[in-house]
Amino acid sequence: MNIYHAIFRSSLGKKFIMGLSGLALVGFVVGHMVGNLQIFLGQEKINAYGAFLKSMPKLLWAARIGLLACVGLHIWSAIALVRENRRARPVAYQVTRSTASFASRTMIWSGLIVLSFIVYHLFDFTITPEFKGVDESGRHDIYKMVILSFSHPLSAGFYILANTLLAIHLSHGFQSLFQSLGLSTGRFRHWFQSLALVLGWLIFVGNVSIPTAVLLGFGKEVL
Amino acid sequence: MNLTLKVWRQKNADEPGQFVSYQAKGISQDMSFLEMLDVVNESLMTEGQEPIAFDSDCREGICGTCSVVINGAPHGEQKATTACQLHMRHFNDGETITIEPWRAKPFPVIRDLRVDRSAFDRIIQSGGFISASTGGAPDANAIPIPKPDADTAMDAAQCIGCGACVAACKNASAMLFVSAKVSHLGVLPQGKVEKDRRVLAMVNQMDKEGFGNCTVTGSCEAACPKEISLDFISRMNRDYAAAVVKSAWNQS
Numbered sequence A: 001m002n003i004y005h006a007i008f009r010s011s012l013g014k015k016f017i018m019g020l021s022g023l024a025l026v027g028f029v030v031g032h033m034v035g036n037l038q039i040f041l042g043q044e045k046i047n048a049y050g051a052f053l054k055s056m057p058k059l060l061w062a063a064r065i066g067l068l069a070c071v072g073l074h075i076w077s078a079i080a081l082v083r084e085n086r087r088a089r090p091v092a093y094q095v096t097r098s099t100a101s102f103a104s105r106t107m108i109w110s111g112l113i114v115l116s117f118i119v120y121h122l123f124d125f126t127i128t129p130e131f132k133g134v135d136e137s138g139r140h141d142i143y144k145m146v147i148l149s150f151s152h153p154l155s156a157g158f159y160i161l162a163n164t165l166l167a168i169h170l171s172h173g174f175q176s177l178f179q180s181l182g183l184s185t186g187r188f189r190h191w192f193q194s195l196a197l198v199l200g201w202l203i204f205v206g207n208v209s210i211p212t213a214v215l216l217g218f219g220k221e222v223l
Numbered sequence B: 001m002n003l004t005l006k007v008w009r010q011k012n013a014d015e016p017g018q019f020v021s022y023q024a025k026g027i028s029q030d031m032s033f034l035e036m037l038d039v040v041n042e043s044l045m046t047e048g049q050e051p052i053a054f055d056s057d058c059r060e061g062i063c064g065t066c067s068v069v070i071n072g073a074p075h076g077e078q079k080a081t082t083a084c085q086l087h088m089r090h091f092n093d094g095e096t097i098t099i100e101p102w103r104a105k106p107f108p109v110i111r112d113l114r115v116d117r118s119a120f121d122r123i124i125q126s127g128g129f130i131s132a133s134t135g136g137a138p139d140a141n142a143i144p145i146p147k148p149d150a151d152t153a154m155d156a157a158q159c160i161g162c163g164a165c166v167a168a169c170k171n172a173s174a175m176l177f178v179s180a181k182v183s184h185l186g187v188l189p190q191g192k193v194e195k196d197r198r199v200l201a202m203v204n205q206m207d208k209e210g211f212g213n214c215t216v217t218g219s220c221e222a223a224c225p226k227e228i229s230l231d232f233i234s235r236m237n238r239d240y241a242a243a244v245v246k247s248a249w250n251q252s
């Protein structure tokens, strides 16, 4: 057996990579959401959280590089698998009667739109934020930056759209990954299915709440 | 009952095919779907036309030879039923029925509704067997097998290799078939010995044939006339991962 082939070339190897990288990304998405929700605790809390993350540059960069690797592996395996899938059915059916869920049929599209959002989002808030102001304690004023960005309906709208699609992506992805990793058998399958649904709703409610609140006037005192 | 059939007609793998409409007249509700096709073929032959080519053998739902997609569903919409066991009472008088062959690159059309499924044979040849010569039939219970293992093996062994899973999957993936074959030997003591080699070889051959990959949509399980569970794919993924780790360990 050629180990490189068994992991990076075989169908099951690529699914395993996609599942593992997806699981790591889910971990990040949940942590990110919980961190961000601190915005509702006020300017002081969220700015302190930002400063806290920046206070450990080594850990921060390790996490960033790890995430970048996961995103890379996830997208590479997604595109490789989808291309093989398309090639496997060159002639389409005249009548299609799909029993597959909407989320499972549109993984590549929800994924690609989320990807384009991630790129935009990084430039907006991390790489080249327009607003570089500091608060009274001299920390980057994340609170004001977020309120400023989400006061633009387009920026808030893209955030809401992307997170809705991410929630849909995960409502399927978070159950499918456990099959890819060989864990969904018997009653566990039903647990993972319920868990994925709960996760999807959590991501939707948690992440969409921030731009929605800003659009409804939350934080306008800093504008 | 009278029906309109839209049937895929194709001379051979190299020539393009197309749908042709036929009238099926005086069909009894008690006929099977294939008997209905027989009636249509007889009238085609008396008119001097080529009959519609389709596969069948046992006609009792156990061989896995029949293979037609009926209104977008492999073997028709009826749950846990092969096309040969599907009865015309599930259709309405005057209905139009679209009949297509399995659609997958590794299953080229031979003629009309018949496809070449030897890709499945090659997957079995790559590892779906037990090498030891077993001699005559052993006494029952000569090798003790825990009941849950025997049940799992029997569930997997239900697979008749018809290919409906491939036909139903949006990716034309054969993972349900391969996983059933990997599991039904892998959980039994006689088959456990070659478990790792088997799963590596069969997955490798499956990939070589050009089948797609599982997206866990569950379409295969829903279409399977033997109700093979998606759990077997999970089991195969686990067996594969274990086999890769073990053989990497042994190599180093």
Ligand code: HEM
Pocket (backbone or CB within 6 Å): A015, A016, A018, A019, A020, A022, A023, A025, A026, A029, A074, A075, A078, A079, A081, A082, A107, A108, A109, A110, A111, A112, A114, A115, A166, A169, A170, A172, A173, A174, A176, A177, A178, A180, A181, B214, B215, B216
């Ligand atoms: C925050 C970002 C993302 C997270 C948390 C995430 C998570 C996941 C998870 C957990 C799975 C299931 C893996 C499995 O079935 O084993 C999955 C599948 C998938 N992801 Fe993502 N994903 C993300 C971004 C993307 C992006 C950017 C793409 C774009 C190419 C993408 C494309 C796909 C596809 C196509 C599948 C299904 C593949 C299949 O058919 O099996 N994902 N994702």
Ligand code: FES
Pocket (backbone or CB within 6 Å): B055, B056, B057, B058, B059, B060, B061, B062, B063, B064, B065, B066, B082, B083, B084, B085
């Ligand atoms: S002809 Fe044997 S299963 Fe249908």
